[in-house]
Amino acid sequence: MVITMWFRRWLTLAMLLAMVMPLQAATGFGQLFTEDDAQEFLPVDKAFKVEAALVDATHAQLRFIVAPGHYLYRERIQLVSPTGETAQLTLPSGEAKNDPNFGPQQVFHHDTVADVVFSAAVPAVLQVRYQGCSEKGLCYPPQTKSLPLNAVASPAATNTTSPLAALETEDEVSGKLLSSGRWWQIVAGFFGAGLLLAFTPCVFPMIPILSGIIVGKNAHTSRAKAFTLSLAYTLGMCLTYTLAGVAAGLSGQLLSNALQTPAALIAGALIFVALSFSMFGFYELKLPSVIENAFFNWSKRFTGGHLLSDFLMGAISALIISPCVAAPLAGALLYISQTHDVVLGAVALFSLSLGMGVPLLLIGASAGSILPKAGEWMNAIRRLFGVLMLAVAVWVVSPILPVALQLLLWAALCIIPAIYLRAIDPLPTTATTGQRLTKGVALMLLLYGIALLIGAWSGARSPLQPLQTLTAGRQAALPALSFQRVRSVQELEQAVQSAQGKRVMLDFYADWCVSCKEYEQFVFSEPAVQAELKQMLLLQADVTANNAQDAALLKKFALFGPPGIVFFDAQGQTVQPVIKGYHDAGRFLKILQSIGGSPHA
Amino acid sequence: MRKVASIVMTVLLMVVLGSGFRWLYLNRHQFLATEATLPDESHMNALWNATLSDQKGKTYPLAQFKGKPMIVNFWATWCEPCREEMPEISELASAHPEVAVLGLAVDEAAAVHEFVESTPVVYPLLIAENEGMPLAETLGNNKGVLPYTVIVSAQGEITHIFFGRVSRKMLSSALNL
Known part of the structure; x- marks a missing residue:
C-alpha cells in the first residue's frame, strides 16, 4: 500500500518533469524562426567570430568561431598585419x-584554432x-x-597567466565556458555556478517558502514525501530559468x-x-482558493496533488528572485542570445537552476530531522527571514533610489527590529545570558540605525560609511566627473582625434541602466579613481533612446548594452579589456592601472 | 485574512504575468521573423548617382536606366551561390530585353574578366569592388550578404529585395513577367 502510494507520487513527479520536456519541442519551434527559415540570416559578426590570445612571447593563437551552417574558406584566412616576414600563420x-x-x-565548418608565430617583436594588434x-x-x-594582443610584460611572466585573466568578470567566464561547446563541461560548470548562487542572500526567501510548504501544509510528512515536495518545487524553479x-x-x-529596468x-x-x-x-501566502481548489480537484485524480502547486510555487519564486540573480545570469544569457542556440541555452540554465536548488533539496531530504516542530522558535526565525526579505527588497531597489532615501530605509530596517528585540526595554535583574546577549546585539543594531539616520541627513554616500561626511569633512565630497557627450560613431572619432595624445575613456550610459548609476555613485565618485581619470578625456554615450546611432556605437565595441567602458590609448587605438558590466572601485582601479595608467598612488 | 491573501496573490500573479506579456509584446519583433523593410525612394539616389565601369573599362552612368524595370544583382566571383544563379538571370535578361539587368561585382576587375571568359552573361557586369557593399547596404542589405538582388520598378521604387540565391521564377514573379 505504502509502496504503491510512493510509486504514484513519483509518477506525478515524472509528469511534472514531462511538463519541462515540451521545452525541447519549443526549441525546435524556435529554430523554425531562427535557423531553418531561409529568410533569416545571421549578420556576418554572428556567423563568424575571431578572437586572438597571446600564448607566450613569440606565439599567439587565433580562434575562429563558426556558427552552425556556415563555413570559412581556409585559403582566404590571411594575416593583414604584421606582414609575411615577421609573422607566420x-x-x-x-x-x-x-x-x-x-x-x-x-x-x-567548425571552430578552428590557428597559430601565429612571430619572428620579430610581438605587435600590439593583429589584423x-x-x-x-x-x-x-x-x-x-x-x-x-x-x-x-595583450603584450607579455617580461620573459619571466610567460609562465603565469596574464594579470588581466584574473580580472575576468563572472559573465566572461560563463560566456567562455559556453563557447567551448563541450556539453558535459557546460552542464557541470553551470551546476557549480548554481551551487555558488545558492549561497547568496537571493535564495534566502526560497528557504522559508519551501519549509513552509513542507512543514506547514503537511505537518506529519515523511522524509521521502518532503524530499519529493522540494524536488517538485526545485523543478518549478528550473522551469522558469530554462524558459529564460x-x-x-x-x-x-x-x-x-x-x-534591470526600474519597473522590474x-x-x-x-x-x-x-x-x-x-x-x-x-497573512498566509497561498494561491487564490479558486485556483487552488481547481488544481486540487484536478490533481486529486493523480494523488500527491500538492506536488503541482509546489511546482508552480517554485516557478513563481524563481521569477521573484530573478532581479536579484540577474547579474550572474547575464553572461550566460549574453552568449546564448549571441548564438541563437536555444538548446544550449536551455541546458545551461537548467543545470544552473538545478545547482541552485541543491540546498533546497537537502532541506527537503532532512525534513524529518533538521526542521524543528513548529513553535515560538519557528516564529522568531520566520520574522528574521521577514526582515532579511525586506533588506533584499531595499537592496534590489536601491540603484534607482537617491542615497538619502536608501539610508533612511536601511535605518528603519535596523531600528525597528532593534526595538522588537527589546533594545530599549530594561532587562529584569533575573535576565538569562541569552536575553543579555540579545539585548547587546539589539543595541548595536539600534546604534547603527541611528548612525544611518545621521548619515541620511548629513549627505553620506554609502550605507557602509554613514558617518563619512562627519569624519572626513565636507571637502571629501568630490564633484561628479564631467563627461563630454558623443552621439554617433563620427562624433566619437572626432573626439578621440581631438584628444591630442591624451588617453580617452568612453562610458556607455542609459537612464534605465542600473549598473551605470552604480558606476556614478560608487566608482566614479571614488577619489582614487578620479585621480586616475584626471589625465583622460572622458566621453559618454547616452544610449537611453537606443536609436540607430546608439546601436552603431554599441556594435562598434561588440557591446550589447550599457554598462560598457572602452579605453583608447594616446594613439587613439582601442585598448583591451573593454569593461562590460559592473566592477567595483577596486577592480576598476586595477584595470585602469593595468592598461598603462601611470602607476601612482 | 485568507481572503486578503488570495487577493494579494492574484494581484501579484497578474502583475508578474502581465509585465511578462507586455515585455514579450514590446519585443515581439525580436521573436518573429519580421518582413524585411524595403528601403524608400530617397535611398535610390545612391544608385542613380553612381557611375561604374565594366571589366573592360566601359563606363555606365546608372541614371541611364531610370524609367525601366530593373534587376540589380550584387555578386562576387568568390561567392558560389552568386555564380550559380547568374545563368538563370542571364536567361531572363535575354528573354526580356525591356528589363534592365545589372550585375554589380564586389570584386576585382581582373577576377571578373577571368570569370566572364568561362561563364558569359548577356547583361553588363559592373565593377564595384569598394562601393558595392555600402551601396547594397543603402539599398536594404542590412545583413551585408551576397548575393543580394534588388528589383526596381519603372517608377523608380524598390519593390522586392532578395537575400541569397534567387531563381528565374522568383525574379519573373517579382517583375510580373
Whole structure:
C-alpha cells in the first residue's frame, strides 16, 4: 500500500518533469524562426567570430568561431598585419569542398584554432582577414578585423597567466565556458555556478517558502514525501530559468537588461515586501482558493496533488528572485542570445537552476530531522527571514533610489527590529545570558540605525560609511566627473582625434541602466579613481533612446548594452579589456592601472 | 485574512504575468521573423548617382536606366551561390530585353574578366569592388550578404529585395513577367 502510494507520487513527479520536456519541442519551434527559415540570416559578426590570445612571447593563437551552417574558406584566412616576414600563420587542414569554379577548396565548418608565430617583436594588434559563406546559399564579403594582443610584460611572466585573466568578470567566464561547446563541461560548470548562487542572500526567501510548504501544509510528512515536495518545487524553479534560457536563445536580446529596468526592480521589491509581510504573519501566502481548489480537484485524480502547486510555487519564486540573480545570469544569457542556440541555452540554465536548488533539496531530504516542530522558535526565525526579505527588497531597489532615501530605509530596517528585540526595554535583574546577549546585539543594531539616520541627513554616500561626511569633512565630497557627450560613431572619432595624445575613456550610459548609476555613485565618485581619470578625456554615450546611432556605437565595441567602458590609448587605438558590466572601485582601479595608467598612488 | 491573501496573490500573479506579456509584446519583433523593410525612394539616389565601369573599362552612368524595370544583382566571383544563379538571370535578361539587368561585382576587375571568359552573361557586369557593399547596404542589405538582388520598378521604387540565391521564377514573379 505504502509502496504503491510512493510509486504514484513519483509518477506525478515524472509528469511534472514531462511538463519541462515540451521545452525541447519549443526549441525546435524556435529554430523554425531562427535557423531553418531561409529568410533569416545571421549578420556576418554572428556567423563568424575571431578572437586572438597571446600564448607566450613569440606565439599567439587565433580562434575562429563558426556558427552552425556556415563555413570559412581556409585559403582566404590571411594575416593583414604584421606582414609575411615577421609573422607566420599556420592553419589546420580543413574539410574538402568542391567548388565548380575554383576546384577543390578547403573550408572550416567548425571552430578552428590557428597559430601565429612571430619572428620579430610581438605587435600590439593583429589584423586578420577572412571570408566565408552560409550553407543557405549566400556569402559574406571579406572581413578584416583588428585584434589587440595583450603584450607579455617580461620573459619571466610567460609562465603565469596574464594579470588581466584574473580580472575576468563572472559573465566572461560563463560566456567562455559556453563557447567551448563541450556539453558535459557546460552542464557541470553551470551546476557549480548554481551551487555558488545558492549561497547568496537571493535564495534566502526560497528557504522559508519551501519549509513552509513542507512543514506547514503537511505537518506529519515523511522524509521521502518532503524530499519529493522540494524536488517538485526545485523543478518549478528550473522551469522558469530554462524558459529564460530559451527566451534568450530566441530573442537575441539581453534579458538581464530587461530585468534591470526600474519597473522590474520595483515589482521585484514589492514582491519581497509582500513575502516578508507573510513572514510576519499578517497573512498566509497561498494561491487564490479558486485556483487552488481547481488544481486540487484536478490533481486529486493523480494523488500527491500538492506536488503541482509546489511546482508552480517554485516557478513563481524563481521569477521573484530573478532581479536579484540577474547579474550572474547575464553572461550566460549574453552568449546564448549571441548564438541563437536555444538548446544550449536551455541546458545551461537548467543545470544552473538545478545547482541552485541543491540546498533546497537537502532541506527537503532532512525534513524529518533538521526542521524543528513548529513553535515560538519557528516564529522568531520566520520574522528574521521577514526582515532579511525586506533588506533584499531595499537592496534590489536601491540603484534607482537617491542615497538619502536608501539610508533612511536601511535605518528603519535596523531600528525597528532593534526595538522588537527589546533594545530599549530594561532587562529584569533575573535576565538569562541569552536575553543579555540579545539585548547587546539589539543595541548595536539600534546604534547603527541611528548612525544611518545621521548619515541620511548629513549627505553620506554609502550605507557602509554613514558617518563619512562627519569624519572626513565636507571637502571629501568630490564633484561628479564631467563627461563630454558623443552621439554617433563620427562624433566619437572626432573626439578621440581631438584628444591630442591624451588617453580617452568612453562610458556607455542609459537612464534605465542600473549598473551605470552604480558606476556614478560608487566608482566614479571614488577619489582614487578620479585621480586616475584626471589625465583622460572622458566621453559618454547616452544610449537611453537606443536609436540607430546608439546601436552603431554599441556594435562598434561588440557591446550589447550599457554598462560598457572602452579605453583608447594616446594613439587613439582601442585598448583591451573593454569593461562590460559592473566592477567595483577596486577592480576598476586595477584595470585602469593595468592598461598603462601611470602607476601612482 | 485568507481572503486578503488570495487577493494579494492574484494581484501579484497578474502583475508578474502581465509585465511578462507586455515585455514579450514590446519585443515581439525580436521573436518573429519580421518582413524585411524595403528601403524608400530617397535611398535610390545612391544608385542613380553612381557611375561604374565594366571589366573592360566601359563606363555606365546608372541614371541611364531610370524609367525601366530593373534587376540589380550584387555578386562576387568568390561567392558560389552568386555564380550559380547568374545563368538563370542571364536567361531572363535575354528573354526580356525591356528589363534592365545589372550585375554589380564586389570584386576585382581582373577576377571578373577571368570569370566572364568561362561563364558569359548577356547583361553588363559592373565593377564595384569598394562601393558595392555600402551601396547594397543603402539599398536594404542590412545583413551585408551576397548575393543580394534588388528589383526596381519603372517608377523608380524598390519593390522586392532578395537575400541569397534567387531563381528565374522568383525574379519573373517579382517583375510580373
